Amino acid sequence: MTQQSTVFVALDYANAEAAWPLIEQLNPEQCGLKVGKELFTAAGPEFVRELVARDFRVFLDLKFHDIPTTVAKAVRAAADLGVWMINVHASGGRRMLVAARDALADYPNPPLLIAVTVLTSMEASDLAEVGVQRQPAEQVKYLAALAQGVGLDGVVCSAQEAAMIQQECGKDFVLVTPGIRPAGAEQGDQRRVMTPEEAAKQGIQVLVIGRPITQADDPAAALAAIQASLTG
Numbered sequence: 001m002t003q004q005s006t007v008f009v010a011l012d013y014a015n016a017e018a019a020w021p022l023i024e025q026l027n028p029e030q031c032g033l034k035v036g037k038e039l040f041t042a043a044g045p046e047f048v049r050e051l052v053a054r055d056f057r058v059f060l061d062l063k064f065h066d067i068p069t070t071v072a073k074a075v076r077a078a079a080d081l082g083v084w085m086i087n088v089h090a091s092g093g094r095r096m097l098v099a100a101r102d103a104l105a106d107y108p109n110p111p112l113l114i115a116v117t118v119l120t121s122m123e124a125s126d127l128a129e130v131g132v133q134r135q136p137a138e139q140v141k142y143l144a145a146l147a148q149g150v151g152l153d154g155v156v157c158s159a160q161e162a163a164m165i166q167q168e169c170g171k172d173f174v175l176v177t178p179g180i181r182p183a184g185a186e187q188g189d190q191r192r193v194m195t196p197e198e199a200a201k202q203g204i205q206v207l208v209i210g211r212p213i214t215q216a217d218d219p220a221a222a223l224a225a226i227q228a229s230l231t232g
Ligand SMILES: O=c1ccn([C@@H]2O[C@H](COP(=O)(O)O)[C@@H](O)[C@H]2O)c(=O)[nH]1
Pocket: 010, 012, 036, 061, 116, 118, 119, 120, 121, 156, 157, 178, 179, 180, 188, 190, 208, 209, 210, 211, 212
């Protein structure tokens, strides 16, 4: 059976005050919230704790990428906030991924630990410029195998790679896909994109959607329309 997709709204706002009007209109049973670098840097851990206290599943998207010891400590600090999911960059390497995994070993209810493969804003020419000659899909497959081998729960990739990763890693491996764009929406800096309807048909567990919601005239209505399209 195809898994149901949950929309996580990327709260890419400058500060908590800017984010609250949308959050106040959301139901924690219907969507999750993603807090990324901009909002976390501005609003801090207290803001995240408040979202958790309101029963939202929070994806703390800080994409840790550092030496193993530093990442392990950051992972524990993030887990202590009670969030539902955290992430690290797979390209930090095996020892970093193992350190991140081991950092959560003694948590009774650890957050999901996910590895970023190839950012959805990147295409082949971007990879080549940083010395990676593989096509994005090949590099995603390579890094997903590394992450799964280490025992992580899933990966961030684009929806375009979902079917391939499901085949390689199985359907229980959690896929988190940004780069979701309703038909006609601006692509912006994203390069590997897919519509919410197509992504949901593939049984992707987490659809991350930011600007098509947050920059709409009525963000709550934009989210509702996207969610209706997933089941339609
Ligand atoms: O590969 C990645 C990893 C993370 N993101 C994050 O997702 C959202 C996408 O926002 P949109 O406005 O829908 O483009 C954003 O917070 C990114 O930091 C990603 O896009 N790609």
